[in-house]
Amino acid sequence: MTGNEFRFFLSCDINLPVTFRIERLEGSFPNSKFPNSENNASAENRMSEIYVECALFIDGAPFGLPTRTRLESAGPPFCWNELITLTTKYRDLTAQSQLTFTVWDLSHGEGLIGGATILLFNNKKQLKTGKQKLRLWAGKEADGTSPTTTPGKVPKHERGELERLEKLVNKYERGQIQRVDWLDRLTFKAMEKIKERESLKNGSSHYLVVDFCSFEHRVVFQESGSNFLLPSPIASTNDIVIVWDQEVGKINPSEHKQLKLARSLTRGVIDRDLKPSSNERKSIQRILKYPPTRTLSGDERQLLWKFRFSLMSEKRALTKFLRCVEWSDVQEAKQALELMGKWEMIDVSDALELLSPVFESEEVRAYAVSVLERADDEELQCYLLQLVQALRFERSDKSRLSHFLVQRALCNIELASFLRWYVAVELYDPAYAKRFYCTYEILEENMMKKAAGVNGEEDGFKQWQSLVRQTELTAQLCTVTRDLRNVRGNTQKKIEKLRQLLTGLLSELTYFDEPIRSPLAPGVLIIGIVPSESSIFKSALHPLRLTFRTTNGGTSKIIFKKGDDIRQDQLVVQMVSLMDRLLKLENLDLHLTPYKVLATGQDEGMLEFIPSRSLALILSEHRSIISYLQKFHPDDHGPFGITATCLETFIKSCAGYSVITYILGIGDRHLDNLLLRNDGGLFHVDFGFILGRDPKPFPPPMKLCKEMVEAMGGAESQYYTRFKSYCCEAYNILRKSSNLILNLFYLMAGSNIPDIASDPEKGILKLQEKFRLDLDDEASIHFFQDLINESVSALFPQMVETIHRWAQYWR
Incomplete structure (x- = not known):
């Protein structure tokens, strides 16, 4: 047996939504039903509009609302390749959970093509992964009862050569079969011929190909809250028995000893000359791209330690290297600190990661402060709120970080004012009141000692x-x-x-x-x-x-x-201000309105007043956004009767806030908390729900109301296309700074901000999800465009249920 056979995940531990991809519809279709331009002159008038309806059934009962793919308006082959994410999570599934797939064609009278059902767990209670080819039951809707009358899996006695080959393709795609390019090409050619032969033999049978999500290890079904120590009764000797291993997650003494020997400091001389191979270099580069929230595995930590000397010129590698150090080992910690001093100087955004609760070493935290000293006052003010929160993770009341913040405040009265307020608000937290009060005292004492002010006018x-x-x-x-x-x-x-x-x-x-x-x-x-x-x-x-x-x-x-506690509003507006700065550094000004917010207590604070009107009021008085803007910026020759500058400001600000509210997961959006300035700049206020929380069910992916789209000329206009272009450009720019934004939120983990304090880890992971770090820039553009289209599709008469659901949301 290999070690991999003992590694598995329990379904009750997977707090992720059920995800799968609907790939394509296979089978032969009569020309009369699916015409093409070669055999039918009126093909364009009878294009097929096919979609797949998916529903989850748990123990024979429907669970949640059904989900649909987009319409396919073309002839065969029908390929959606669409990712479907359900609201249900893997931990909520039972062993008898099943998915139903019904294929509909809206362009013909009969409508229903067929349906199929598949269980999510196999007979060994393991989650099914990879591609599944389901045979549709012609003219029947998929049946979610248990047992189902529309099983998608073909019985063994009916399976042909093609099913066996498809299983091998699944293994090939999961990396379980070695790849040989020249042989693979020949094999796939031969498989195409077998496919053609099988399709002729099966006649008019239709098959739906679905790709289920794969995990690093196998997923075994286990009910949440079950007693792992008491196995369930065994019906027969062939049943799988799940026994919880009490030593999972604990340090294996043998592995720990091996790791210590591998890291033996006597090998330091050899390690200096080690260079990673091509594959090792790829692995290292992959690790360096990990977000700061990701925990490194034992193998990954060992890899970084092994090539620590060759990585010293790579500044991005320092934070990852410091994560793989065994700080309880005095000698190892000493060598790590020596290397840290010689490492290529890291960026300020990475220094923030070293102030997180993960790093307890005073030397590491002092090094982070030395990097922060290079930041100018404007940049430091962007992070000041989080740096004050980082005082919670210091090991002493009078730390290097506290001293640094006070010294910088003494040279800049604006920093001094904000530092004083940020610290004063935290004095109400009994657990850390003494620590924050020490910083407050040091600031007051040093201000009193100053001989002269910044400008020499005030002492x-x-x-x-x-x-x-x-x-x-x-x-x-x-x-x-x-x-x-x-x-x-x-x-x-x-x-x-x-x-x-x-x-x-x-x-x-x-x-x-x-x-x-x-x-x-x-x-x-x-x-x-x-x-x-x-x-x-x-x-x-x-x-x-x-x-x-x-x-x-x-x-x-x-x-x-x-x-009213406005500390959450203060955090969101700070992030809007930071993102505005990041966009402008890339020469993209989206005319955002990061108005100032300051909490002066637990239930009090100040906000900057920006002259503006809510969309609700504008629409009730003027019926449209354009007619309102025509009052202030009329232009008979301009687009929609307003100046081009005013329309551009509106489009850019809509794009900026659409991206930012999506990334931060801002909820409870309605027409009363969307405000419009007279110059066309739109902005959001009232941020009582963030990081995916929303008081209303089924919120749209992006907060984009139909009145905003109409003001751009509708979904087919050139101005709406420009809006989408600005959205995608802004999204990619902000993705580049994902580590900075994640680090800032990580430093807020100990704060008393409601939507963070409730579950800091979950909130930060939700934020990380929004950046889609698994995609490159081009793929992220397609993803975000699909996201916009999905949100806007609810605003037009395509799917009545969705329109009603999201219309209720905006009300």
């Missing part, structure tokens, strides 16, 4: 006082909010009371004694509130909309919320 004490007064301002605004909630009457009465307070009892808020740095934009000095321009939003929490005067004679409009 350290005055700078710190300007930051402290921000807290006093927010405390006063909290009091105002509470007072207004106690006012009886409608929103207008509350607005009158607000203006009355600002001109009476709280007149100190109208004119400050000294300028205060705006918490949202510390570079802006505010000197008081304008009562006549301040208002209240009509909402349960009654957020304040305040207009502040600034020292330069302008105004700054801010929304203040009390009673």
Whole structure:
């Protein structure tokens, strides 16, 4: 027996959706039924529109909604090659789970071609993988009852040479048969001839080819929560018995000893001269492309350790190398740290990975901080929120990271302001309050010690006082909010009371004694509130909309919320701002609106007010987006009666937010939280659901409503084509920075943000899935175009059920 025969996965442990690919329909079709241009002049009028309907049945009962492939509008061969992903996960399956496939033809009166059913697990309770050729029962819908009346597998006594060969092809594709190019070509030619012969013999039989997902090891059925130690009763001696191995996942002493011997430091001299072979180089390059969330196997760790010296010039390899070090071995850890000092300097985005909870070594974390020191203030501000969260994973309260953040803040008042707020909000977390308070104290102490400010105009004490007064301002605004909630009457009465307070009892808020740095934009000095321009939003929490005067004679409009945790909104808007920066570095400006958000407490915070209107309000008053924009940017010669610049801004912003909301899995999208600026820029607000969570069932893959598509001229227009082009370009640009984005979310794993705190690992894996790192750039473009088409197909009369389902979502 080989070691591989003992390796398997349990179905109850696989938290992935059931996935399979519908490849093609085989068989001979009468010319009258499937015409072609050679034998029928009116072929174009009678093109076949064939699709496959798939449904999952568990223990003979339907489970979830059926799924359909796209329509095929051409003659034979009918090839969909379409990936189907069900909402059901492998862990939810039972041993009697089966899939039904019914093939329909909408272009002819009879409609139904045939159906077939297949069990997902074989008689040994192993999950079926690879290609399965199912014989359709002509004129019958697939039957999901148990036992089924439409079995797709051909009985043994009816199987011919072709079935045997197809089994061998399955093994060949899974790499279980050695590949020999010249012999393979001859074999496949011979197989084509056998296929033709078999199809003539079978007459009008139809076959559906389905490709089931394969895993690294075999998958054996096991119910979730079963007692692995007590085997189920055995009916006969031939039944498979599943016994849980208690030592799975534990260190094998023999393997560990072998690994130690293989890594013997006495071999260090030999290892210096080792060079990887061609195959080893390919394996290493594959490992280097792994996302930061992926755990390395024992063989992969051994491979990186073996060629550690030859990898020192490859900066991407350092984080992977440090993951394969046995840090409990003092000598090995010492050598790893020596190599780390000589390694090619890594990028700032990779340094963030070294600050994650995976790396506990103080030397490694100190090295990461030394890399961060190269980042300028603008870049550092992009990651500051996550760097503060990384303090949770430090081994001491006064760490190198804490010292670095304070020192950089002393040189930049904006960084100091944000650092102070980010740390202050975390003081409410009892588990880490002491650690964050230490950083707060160090910042305050050093600010007070400063002899002069950044510009030499303010001393350290005055700078710190300007930051402290921000807290006093927010405390006063909290009091105002509470007072207004106690006012009886409608929103207008509350607005009158607000203006009355600002001109009476709280007149100190109208004119400050000294300028205060705006918490949202510390570079802006505010000197008081304008009562006549301040208002209240009509909402349960009654957020304040305040207009502040600034020292330069302008105004700054801010929304203040009390009673709502906006830390999740703060994170999403930070990611929008970062992605906007990444796109612009690649010369792609999608006119995004990363408005400023700052949480000043667990249930309070400030948001920048952007003059705009919701799509719900625009459509109720103007009936379309275009007629609204014609008010502000009319042009008789422009597209749809508006200026080309305005339309381009709208198209680009729609593309940008479509990609970003897809990647971040933002849910609960409706016409009230999609806002439109007068210049045509569209943007999203209110991010209460992220990473795939959504309060409504069956959300569309992309948040694209039909009114947005109509404003581009419809799904067939050149402007909609341009929109899709911007989407695909932006998606590929952001995929290049997937490691950076994943690292930033990984650092948030310990935060109290609701949709991350509930299940950090699951959330980050969902985010990783959205990048489709298994695809190259060209394949990712096709994937994203299919995603857009799938979302937009719900907006037009093609599939009534889907339209109704997603129309309900937008309502």
